[in-house]
Amino acid sequence: MNKTLAILVWGTVAALGGAAVSTVAVRxxxxxxxxxxxxxxxxxxALGYRxxxxxxxxxxxxxxxxxxxxxxxxxxxxDFLVTNKWVVFGxxxxxxxxxxxxxxPVLAAQFxxxxxxxxxxxxxxFAGCVxxxxxxxxxxxxxxxxxxxxxKDEIGLVGGFVAYAAVISILIILLGVAALIVVNALKASPWxxxxxxxxxxxxxxxxVYLRRIRPGRVLEVSALGFVLVLAAIWGGQYVSQNAALxxxxxxxxxTLAILIIVYGFAASALPVWLLLAPRDYLSTFVKLGTIALxxxxxxxxHPTLHMxxxxxxxxxxxxxxxxxxxxxxxxxxxxxxxxGFHALISSGTTPKLIARExxxxxxxxxxxxxxxxxxxxxxxxxxxxxxxxxxxxNSPAGIVGQAPAAAAATISGWGFPVTAADxxxxxxxxxxxxxxxxxxxxxxxxxxxxxIFSHSLGGERLMALWYHFALMFEALFxxxxxxxxxxxxxxxxxDALGHVYKPLGRTSWYPSILATSALIVAAxxxxxxxxxxxxxGGINSLWPLFGISNQLLATVALCVATSIIIKLHRAKYAAxxxxxxxxxxxxxxxxxxxxxxxxxxxxxxxxxxxxxxSGPATGATSRLIFNNRLDAAVTGILIVMVTLVLVESLxxxxxxxxxxxxxxxxxxxxxRTRLVEEQG
Amino acid sequence: MKQxxxxxxxxxxxxxxxxxxxxxxxxxRRRGLASSSKAYAAFRREFEGAKESRPKCC
Numbered sequence: 001m002n003k004t005l006a007i008l009v010w011g012t013v014a015a016l017g018g019a020a021v022s023t024v025a026v027r028x029x030x031x032x033x034x035x036x037x038x039x040x041x042x043x044x045x046a047l048g049y050r051x052x053x054x055x056x057x058x059x060x061x062x063x064x065x066x067x068x069x070x071x072x073x074x075x076x077x078x079d080f081l082v083t084n085k086w087v088v089f090g091x092x093x094x095x096x097x098x099x100x101x102x103x104x105p106v107l108a109a110q111f112x113x114x115x116x117x118x119x120x121x122x123x124x125x126f127a128g129c130v131x132x133x134x135x136x137x138x139x140x141x142x143x144x145x146x147x148x149x150x151x152k153d154e155i156g157l158v159g160g161f162v163a164y165a166a167v168i169s170i171l172i173i174l175l176g177v178a179a180l181i182v183v184n185a186l187k188a189s190p191w192x193x194x195x196x197x198x199x200x201x202x203x204x205x206x207x208v209y210l211r212r213i214r215p216g217r218v219l220e221v222s223a224l225g226f227v228l229v230l231a232a233i234w235g236g237q238y239v240s241q242n243a244a245l246x247x248x249x250x251x252x253x254x255t256l257a258i259l260i261i262v263y264g265f266a267a268s269a270l271p272v273w274l275l276l277a278p279r280d281y282l283s284t285f286v287k288l289g290t291i292a293l294x295x296x297x298x299x300x301x302h303p304t305l306h307m308x309x310x311x312x313x314x315x316x317x318x319x320x321x322x323x324x325x326x327x328x329x330x331x332x333x334x335x336x337x338x339x340g341f342h343a344l345i346s347s348g349t350t351p352k353l354i355a356r357e358x359x360x361x362x363x364x365x366x367x368x369x370x371x372x373x374x375x376x377x378x379x380x381x382x383x384x385x386x387x388x389x390x391x392x393x394n395s396p397a398g399i400v401g402q403a404p405a406a407a408a409a410t411i412s413g414w415g416f417p418v419t420a421a422d423x424x425x426x427x428x429x430x431x432x433x434x435x436x437x438x439x440x441x442x443x444x445x446x447x448x449x450x451x452i453f454s455h456s457l458g459g460e461r462l463m464a465l466w467y468h469f470a471l472m473f474e475a476l477f478x479x480x481x482x483x484x485x486x487x488x489x490x491x492x493x494x495d496a497l498g499h500v501y502k503p504l505g506r507t508s509w510y511p512s513i514l515a516t517s518a519l520i521v522a523a524x525x526x527x528x529x530x531x532x533x534x535x536x537g538g539i540n541s542l543w544p545l546f547g548i549s550n551q552l553l554a555t556v557a558l559c560v561a562t563s564i565i566i567k568l569h570r571a572k573y574a575a576x577x578x579x580x581x582x583x584x585x586x587x588x589x590x591x592x593x594x595x596x597x598x599x600x601x602x603x604x605x606x607x608x609x610x611x612x613x614s615g616p617a618t619g620a621t622s623r624l625i626f627n628n629r630l631d632a633a634v635t636g637i638l639i640v641m642v643t644l645v646l647v648e649s650l651x652x653x654x655x656x657x658x659x660x661x662x663x664x665x666x667x668x669x670x671x672r673t674r675l676v677e678e679q680g
Numbered sequence: 681m682k683q684x685x686x687x688x689x690x691x692x693x694x695x696x697x698x699x700x701x702x703x704x705x706x707x708x709r710r711r712g713l714a715s716s717s718k719a720y721a722a723f724r725r726e727f728e729g730a731k732e733s734r735p736k737c738c
Contacts, residue, residue, distance in 0.1 A: 281700075
């Protein structure tokens with residue numbers, strides 16, 4: 001493209017993006033069209049990728065297309081493999097796209113569409129994409145080392161230990177909160193429970209097909225599984241309409257929690273190749289398909305956003321979760337803006353597949369942009385609903401009351417009109433008995449998605465099918481995260497225990513498998529049980545805890561990245577990672593302070609424990625007090641650990657910049673690639 | 681037309697990689713085996729450890 005044309009094209013993109021962002025940010029009082037968000041996001045991503053990521057690639061990372069990557073040097077046909085860049089991109093995106101970017105923005109929509117949208121766009125372009133990109137490249141230059149190994153090498157033993165502890169903590173809290181979302185989505189929902197239950201025999205059938213009938217034909221069997229899942233969704237409505245069958249598939253929250261805990265243990269401890277691997281493929285198939293479909297649906301239908309730009313709940317009194325817009329909007333939305341967990345993927349499988357260093361920009365920065373686009377879709381799905389309906393679905397009974405009329409009156413009193421009849425009609429339209437108090441984000445997202453789909457495909461008649469399709473889609477891949485996460489955490493614990501007693505580290509030794517599986521499942525099962533029993537719905541305390549721990553891991557990742565940049569004598573560019581790092585430190589430390597010490601019992605864990613202690617005692621009071629103190633202690637421990645990493649990093653940066661510490665990075669020495677000659 | 685074919689091939693390859701079909705094909709090539717239920721079982725056994733320890737994001 002010649003220079004004049006390039007200036008013209010990019011000038012137009014910038015002007016269009018500026019106009020769209022301004023419209024989203026400034027328009028008040030009347031609803032705006034979702035397309036403004038789509039245009040704002042597309043332009044921001046295009047500009048961020050074209051200019052910011054290119055600047056990082058050229059000036060800071062100095063990507064070298066002639067340097068052989070570990071995929072080439074260590075190629076073994078298994079973990080290390082030279083792979084087409086689009087294939088690596090797809091692989092990386094499939095691994096980072098979980099339920100987080102769907103649930104977080106739905107919960108944060110209680111502040112209005114503006115805070116979530118702005119954080120998703122700015123957070124992704126300046127923090128999340130940067131983190132994923134630099135960590136990926138630094139791992140590529142270190143033979144595909146993991147984040148914990150890089151933290152140990154570049155910051156020291158403290159860094160390595162804290163990164164390890166943060167990963168385990170995040171996994172446990174994540175699994176607890178993910179399971180809680182499934183419980184809240186499926187409780188008292190025979191249709192949803194039936195559909196999810198049916199995925200197990202479907203997966204078994206897929207397993208037999210893969211193993212016996214057409215070995216290795218995963219795409220084929222996944223397509224077949226997808227059709228069967230659609231049939232199960234269709235069949236679910238008959239189950240919900242038949243009194244005897246409906247009773248069989250109707251569970252309350254504690255029963256569902258126990259079933260999921262048992263499932264988690266079985267998934268981790270048993271050699272269940274027959275069930276788990278096919279379910280994983282099925283989930284990936286549904287995930288990629290649904291995200292694409294939702295994107296097309298939003299653009300084709302371009303619905304109006306009914307949620308205001310900002311709601312009265314920016315003051316911290318929100319019913320979905322308590323806490324002010326700063327810092328809570330920034331920890332509620334993690335995966336769509338910046339997520340420490342992504343650093344694990346960027347330093348896991350992906351660096352072992354990259355063929356050329358220059359491709360890490362597209363994979364690292366580009367895939368995170370797509371993840372952020374998924375979060376924008378979630379904001380739209382949540383905000384197309386009438387706000388009264390959104391709050392009726394997402395508010396716990398402890399805030400708005402149990403009775404439909406009382407809940408509707410409370411929500412209408414906040415300025416978001418809704419009637420019990422509206423809610424009953426909506427519940428009927430989606431095939432549920434009730435939609436009140438369905439906290440966790442998944443049901444609200446399902447209603448929003450069903451509304452978008454039903455307006456573009458099939459009309460109101462198919463609303464119930466689309467709702468249950470959306471619910472199944474979320475529950476399916478949350479359950480996949482649950483069983484994959486439990487096994488990953490088990491491997492990590494076994495790896496650590498192996499240093500104490502060797503047989504415990506053997507992943508095939510059954511006593512160790514059972515003991516470590518029980519340990520991990522008990523840990524996240526405890527948080528799940530705590531959430532199920534919480535009168536405020538569980539999400540109020542557990543999601544912020546998850547957000548804090550995830551963003552603290554991002555803090556560790558950005559400390560590692562900044563350390564390496566300074567050691568590479570590129571300190572003048574360190575602001576690229578230092579500014580997001582400072583932002584995350586401000587957000588996570590403020591949020592942690594509030595969650596531990598805030599005097600409002602809905603925000604502060606200790607204040608809530610105090611309020612419970614001074615209130616009327618019930619059978620559950622002492623347990624609730626203990627849970628709140630435990631949550632405060634977990635938050636405090638995480639903050640102390642990350643403070644240690646920060647202090648250690650600062651000490652090192654100071655020493656290097658003053659010449660007191662030698663700046664020595666632990667990169668693999670340069671080896672010239674052979675791929676260029678082969679291609680040439 | 682050529683671009684459409686190339687795009688389709690890329691999409692197909694991405695899906696084959698995500699769904700481990702490509703990994704199975706490489707396994708067969710490496711071991712010099714033909715596809716069979718035994719070969720697939722051996723592939724799963726070899727692949728399980730790596731697959732299980734792979735994190736999935738939130």
